[in-house]
Amino acid sequence: MKRYLILGIIAVVMMMFTGCGYNTIQQNEEVVKAAWGDVEATYQRRNDLIPNLVETVKAYAKHEQETLQAVTEARAKVGTVQVSKDMIGSPQAMAQFQQAQSTMGGALSRLLLVAERYPDLKANQNFRDLQNQLEGTENRINVARTRYNQTVQNFNTSIRTFPNNLTNSLILKLQPKEVYKADPGADKAPKVKF
């Protein structure tokens, strides 16, 4: 009889943990963190391309100091924003990060627009290669952001629906995560076709 009781208790405890969403919430949070890591990595990738791009453009378009300056400054600013896995729960940190990245994106598309005016630059193989890489990176950023937002939606739903909301408010006490809002005009990759 005692064995039944023990087996029964084990069964009930297992049911409770799967039924109340404790495991689901934890898993979803890890997925969100991983997706955020991807977002950061793709932005980092863009950042790494910039010095090379600036150098190449500088060689052909010496008179565009202002635009080049703006890109360099934006890049420096992105570097100062603290990024960490915790920031996805904090609206201010997210807003700051997004602000910096969108300034960066704006400066970059202005630079590419300027490059249109220099035929020699456009014909330069190095510049074309950089453009290829930049296009690819912008696309990756889009993909990573979309996926991150999906995981956030999934996580936020999982902590708000019954009975998971009880589990969360009593045991886990996790905050809803912030989605990556599309910044005006930056929702599509800058088109740099020739």
Place this chain on the structure above:
Amino acid sequence: MRVGKGSGKNGAAIIKSRGKASLARPPGLFFIASLVFLVCAGSARGLDVPPLKGYVNDYANLMSRETRARLEQELKDFERSDSTQVVILTVESLEGDVLESFSIKVAETWKIGQKGKDNGVILLAVKKERKTRIEVGRGLEGRLTDLTAGRIVQLVINPQFKRGDFDAGFLSGIRAVIDATRGEFKADKVKRASSTRGIVSSFMPLIVFGAVCLLILGRISRPLGAGAGLIGFPLFGSMLGLPLVAIIFLGFLGLSLGIFLPLFFGGPFGGAGGYRHGVWGAGDGFSNGGFDDGGFGGSGGDFGGGGASGDW
């Protein structure tokens, strides 16, 4: 937003028209009609991903029959030696969709490439918009970089497409992709066994849990245990999205567990070792059931938006 508003209007129209027509027609019909309308409205957004037929999915009929057969063979051989999956898709038109977002949608649906290696490549050509894209799986981003993919698109494929020579464009493009990715991965023989073992080990807690429930129910009454096994196991299976064969198999497994488990432990509870043995045996049977249907399909490769596009 817009859909919600539309359905609200639709609902109002239904109520209004029902006042007149309620005698003539059953109200359920309106409900069904509006449901159908809503479903259609939902699916009309963007271009649907066509089904994966093989290595070459030439929906826009750009290739000749011989080229298709030749590419099919080449890509099959390449997967056999390197396990890297390269797939071609041609579509008539994007129907307003953006090339890159359609491409990643295809990648996410088809899951080309081996799971864990993420070694899939999709070559996409759109006839009407005259666009080409190479979508590269995460595992191949080191070899087939955006740069390499961009050069293949812009220097190898597109010039030939521009001339209207699609056969040559696909043949040389695919060859360039294969050359760029060859040697990055090797096909391994033990892959299948290890992946089924992974599946079994992830289901193990569920099976053990189910067996414990069945044991308790079966001790109360044998038909109850058998019935619970027959219904409960397949139910679990269908909730996990398993194929029909596996679900039927689970049904038998549940039925036999429901009948025999209480028989084995009919006496006093003492044989913990025997218990474990019985359950693991069942688990092995499950794994041998397998999901391998021998057909072609993506194996769970992951894509992160790498690759390059170009116009022709």
